[in-house]
Amino acid sequence: NAGVTQTPKFQVLKTGQSMTLQCAQDMNHEYMSWYRQDPGMGLRLIHYSVGAGITDQGEVPNGYNVSRSTTEDFPLRLLSAAPSQTSVYFCASRDRGSTEAFFGQGTRLTVV
Amino acid sequence: TQLLEQSPQFLSIQEGENLTVYCNSSSVFSSLQWYRQEPGEGPVLLVTVVTGGEVKKLKRLTFQFGDARKDSSLHITAAQPGDTGLYLCAGLALNAGNMLTFGGGTRLMVKP
Numbered sequence: 001n002a003g004v005t006q007t008p009k010f011q012v013l014k015t016g017q018s019m020t021l022q023c024a025q026d027m028n029h030e031y032m033s034w035y036r037q038d039p040g041m042g043l044r045l046i047h048y049s050v051g052a053g054i055t056d057q058g059e060v061p062n063g064y065n066v067s068r069s070t071t072e073d074f075p076l077r078l079l080s081a082a083p084s085q086t087s088v089y090f091c092a093s094r095d096r097g098s099t100e101a102f103f104g105q106g107t108r109l110t111v112v
Numbered sequence: 113t114q115l116l117e118q119s120p121q122f123l124s125i126q127e128g129e130n131l132t133v134y135c136n137s138s139s140v141f142s143s144l145q146w147y148r149q150e151p152g153e154g155p156v157l158l159v160t161v162v163t164g165g166e167v168k169k170l171k172r173l174t175f176q177f178g179d180a181r182k183d184s185s186l187h188i189t190a191a192q193p194g195d196t197g198l199y200l201c202a203g204l205a206l207n208a209g210n211m212l213t214f215g216g217g218t219r220l221m222v223k224p
Binding site for chain 2: 004031033035041042043044045048050056058059090092099100101103104105106
């Protein structure tokens with residue numbers, strides 16, 4: 001059972017480039033979310049989804065897009081990367097009836 | 113402004129010492145969770161507290177939920193180097209699709 005899988009693990013982008021961070025879960029969880037983690041700030045919610053075809057903005061959504069065409073996948077798109085988006089990104093999933101979130105191993109993104 | 117405030121932000125202690133980490137909010141939560149995160153990994157759930165005044169023990173870790181369900185604490189007895197890591201409290205935010213909102217984290221280092 002793979003759980004939550006994120007790719008890539010590391011990425012360096014130039015300012016203005018776009019890219020997609022991939023997230024897949026094999027637990028049939030309805031809820032999925034993306035967080036960014038910066039030093040001293042814990043995890044901040046970027047976007048989330050409560051089911052296929054449904055997405056919504058979290059605390060820090062600007063500069064990011066998401067889509068949820070299947071239950072398993074929840075990609076995060078950076079439209080035009082900025083140095084302020086340098087961070088570690090975590091994808092999480094959980095079952096609708098549970099409070100426990102399962103996290104991927106993270107993607108460390110550097111924008112130069 | 114974070115909904116959940118953790119203190120202290122950093123803690124460096126010697127093996128065998130006791131410590132307490134606090135998680136405070138002005139909001140009421142239906143439950144609070146504590147996660148532990150190791151370098152290069154995503155957070156992993158330690159415990160969920162649900163009832164005001166509830167105390168849960170996990171070996172040398174004791175978790176308490178405040179009577180008013182606005183705060184929680186994590187106490188570690190006789191800390192070991194293996195306890196080193198980032199400790200995060202989290203609660204479900206009703207204004208964010210019932211997704212988890214996190215405190216800023218407490219980075220603990222236990223020296224042998």
